[in-house]
């Protein structure tokens with residue numbers, strides 16, 4: 465069988481695939497002795513699930529909507545009515561007035577990104593070749609394999625700030641960006657994998673550059689404001705022309721619904737709508753129905769601020785305490801990226817004598833699943849020790865699982881230390 469180049473590219477082992485395979489094999493056997501610290505699944509929180517159940521039940525019992533939900537295609541990026549209601553509802557959280565034609569729904573924000581990244585990178589209509597600027601890497605694993613053309617990412621070495629014992633932070637490096645080769649800018653805020661929440665002044669600098677160079681500025685708010693709002697004390701994003709914001713229902717605890725929302729200028733929404741018509745025919749109906757119900761009841765804001773933020777804040781503190789105690793016991797040399805938001809801990813082991821891929825493989829043999837950090841640096845051409853010395857862990861697991869995982873990681877790292 466001869467495969468196309470794009471099929472070949474996708475079937476090469478990539479980060480997302482290895483993560484999803486781990487998830488599958490970990491869950492298919494006994495889970496008793498497994499520490500699954502790899503995935504990005506939100507925690508199932510019964511308090512939030514009860515509220516979601518009520519929303520679904522009210523949709524099921526209201527008039528004819530179930531038949532229409534099951535029996536009708538909607539438009540490629542959602543019904544006009546739901547888009548308009550969404551614009552009116554979300555505008556106030558982004559400090560602006562939005563219109564329905566500035567909103568588009570997709571089957572997950574991952575689905576939206578595959579269209580966005582391919583709209584603004586690769587071979588352009590004038591024959592030029594443009595890249596996607598990832599302003600601070602490490603960046604989300606899910607962008608890397610989405611593009612149909614090769615070598616489309618551009619990334620600079622980040623600045624590293626040491627901000628306390630065993631804590632550091634990546635910061636935007638404004639030097640040496642080849643603006644004339646860039647087609648768009650993409651960042652997640654908070655960033656998966658590091659938990660970085662980009663400072664407002666850096667974001668404003670990027671925004672001004674994006675306007676000067678006529679580039680869309682894509683900001684992925686999967687973990688950001690207004691839901692699930694896991695941004696700690698950092699300032700929320702406000703929408704401005706030229707920005708493309710993406711929201712997701714996944715990290716509030718509804719990854720099975722597959723709903724992503726894009727907020728952008730109408731010109732960009734109409735490009736995305738063409739992609740959606742060809743690639744999806746239409747976005748699914750359940751997510752839109754839930755959106756309408758959520759906006760009416762202000763559901764997600766309440767859940768985010770009163771359930772998710774306290775829950776994840778508490779989980780994070782517990783995980784940090786466990787990891788710090790165990791790493792100290794084994795005298796592990798490490799620093800953790802300041803966890804400002806999101807679900808993950810990004811850990812750097814300076815002078816790690818094995819690579820992070822070998823660390824991942826050794827941990828896996830002991831039923832501890834982590835994600836090797838090497839996946840998260842697309843577009844970086846400069847040598848950088850962090851590409852081989854970092855790992856990502858989710859902190860959304862229970863105490864015992866985190867302790868077991870931390871103990872095994874600490875044992876392996878200290879055993880192999882120089």
Ligand SMILES: Cc1ncc(COP(=O)(O)O)c(C=O)c1O
Nearest residue numbers: 504572573574652656686712714
């Ligand atoms: C930063 C980020 N963006 C986007 C996504 C995709 O989310 P979904 O397609 O479920 O909306 C994820 C999922 O893990 C993510 O971590």
